[in-house]
Amino acid sequence: MTIPTYHPIETERILAVDPLPRGFAFAVLEEDPFRLVDWGVATTPRKEPLGMLASLDRVIRRYDPSVLVTEEPQSARLLRRAALSAFLESAAEIVLAGSFPIATYSRRAIREAFAPMGARTKLEIARVIAERFPELRSRLPRPRRIWESEDARMSVFDAVSLAITHLAAAGSRLPRDG
Amino acid sequence: MAKRRALSNYLKMFRKRSGLSQEELGFLLGGNFGTQVARFECGRRTPSFEALVRYEIIFKATALDLFTGAHERLADDVCERARKLHRELDAVEPFTPAVKQKLEFLVDLMYPPRKRRTKPAA
Numbered sequence: 563m564t565i566p567t568y569h570p571i572e573t574e575r576i577l578a579v580d581p582l583p584r585g586f587a588f589a590v591l592e593e594d595p596f597r598l599v600d601w602g603v604a605t606t607p608r609k610e611p612l613g614m615l616a617s618l619d620r621v622i623r624r625y626d627p628s629v630l631v632t633e634e635p636q637s638a639r640l641l642r643r644a645a646l647s648a649f650l651e652s653a654a655e656i657v658l659a660g661s662f663p664i665a666t667y668s669r670r671a672i673r674e675a676f677a678p679m680g681a682r683t684k685l686e687i688a689r690v691i692a693e694r695f696p697e698l699r700s701r702l703p704r705p706r707r708i709w710e711s712e713d714a715r716m717s718v719f720d721a722v723s724l725a726i727t728h729l730a731a732a733g734s735r736l737p738r739d740g
Numbered sequence: 741m742a743k744r745r746a747l748s749n750y751l752k753m754f755r756k757r758s759g760l761s762q763e764e765l766g767f768l769l770g771g772n773f774g775t776q777v778a779r780f781e782c783g784r785r786t787p788s789f790e791a792l793v794r795y796e797i798i799f800k801a802t803a804l805d806l807f808t809g810a811h812e813r814l815a816d817d818v819c820e821r822a823r824k825l826h827r828e829l830d831a832v833e834p835f836t837p838a839v840k841q842k843l844e845f846l847v848d849l850m851y852p853p854r855k856r857r858t859k860p861a862a
Contacts, residue, residue: 571812572743599753624782628744662742697757 574732575599577627578725580717581649585614587717590625591725598695600625601718619656630657630664631728633720637668667727675727684712688719695722746808752781754799754806769794822849 574593579586585605592599604621606613622630630653635646650664657664667675673682681687685705692702703713755765755777762774762781769777769791779785787795795806804811826846832839 572745575744597753599747599750600756625747626744628742697759700759 574629574729575625575627576629576631576725576728577621577625578631578721578728579618579649579653580633580720580724581645582717583645584608586618586649587721588621589718589721589725590621590627591722591729593729598697598722601698601722603714603717615652615656618653622656627662629662629728631724632664632666633724634666634668634671637670665728665731667724667731671731672723672727675730676723684716684720687723688716691719691722691726698722746812748783748809748813749781749807751777751795751806754795754801755781758799765798768798819850822846826850 571594573595576591576593578589578591580588582603582605584607585603587601587603589601590599591597604614604617606617632650633642633646635643635650638646650666672687676682676687676690679690681690685703688702692699698718701715701718703715706712755762758765760768762777764774766772766774766777776785780787780791792803792806795801796803799806826843829839829842829846
């Protein structure tokens with residue numbers, strides 16, 4: 563009798579990171595089934611500059627991602643570009659040890675990925691994400707007034723949008739349910 | 741791109757979807773602290789049978805949904821053991837209907853249809 567070969571179901575697990583002045587927001591998405599596995603903001607005290615890397619290392623060890631996605635530094639504005647470059651530089655060691663690639667996407671690429679869903683601004687993109695992942699609805703910030711700085715909760719939506727952009731760029735079909 | 745196997749457990753995902761804190765879930769699980777929940781979520785402790793059933797009730801999910809990776813690992817082990825037992829029974833003489841019944845049962849265990857798919861033929 564010929565014994566067929568079987569193998570376990572495997573999925574692409576995306577870790578999207580949005581660097582912040584003192585930490586980072588992250589989102590972990592799985593492609594099959596399409597679901598948001600974890601999300602949050604890791605902040606570190608000013609006195610511990612290496613705390614951010616330790617937190618990133620913890621997230622990577624826990625979720626064993628197949629790819630790390632972040633924003634492209636070249637297309638960002640000056641201060642943001644410096645922060646993104648610093649993040650990528652300091653995270654390189656951890657990423658090399660983890661043997662997975664880094665993918666970067668510009669804000670324009672994110673807008674293009676969400677354009678078919680009718681979302682162009684960050685808030686519209688966040689609304690689309692909250693609609694797809696109801697667990698994030700409570701974190702959805704109210705519309706920002708012109709004199710206000712961006713709500714800190716928006717960074718999680720930025721991380722999720724990066725992960726979805728990566729899936730869209732990889733040609734994955736983004737299911738609307740489950 | 742290298743794909744990854746399922747995580748050992750998805751307890752944190754289910755808890756965060758519900759909006760419950762670790763302390764609140766710990767209370768529903770029959771304790772008073774969130775520490776135990778944190779340990780379950782990071783895999784440092786394995787929930788007891790009672791905690792597992794409570795998890796299933798709270799999140800209306802099966803053990804397979806909650807512990808996908810652990811379930812797959814155990815399924816692999818059962819599959820391997822079923823193969824061994826099948827080999828042993830296959831060599832048994834005489835080949836009675838009882839042995840045939842066991843072999844048929846073991847074949848089902850060896851090729852579970854739900855979580856596995858056949859590799860395309862080379």
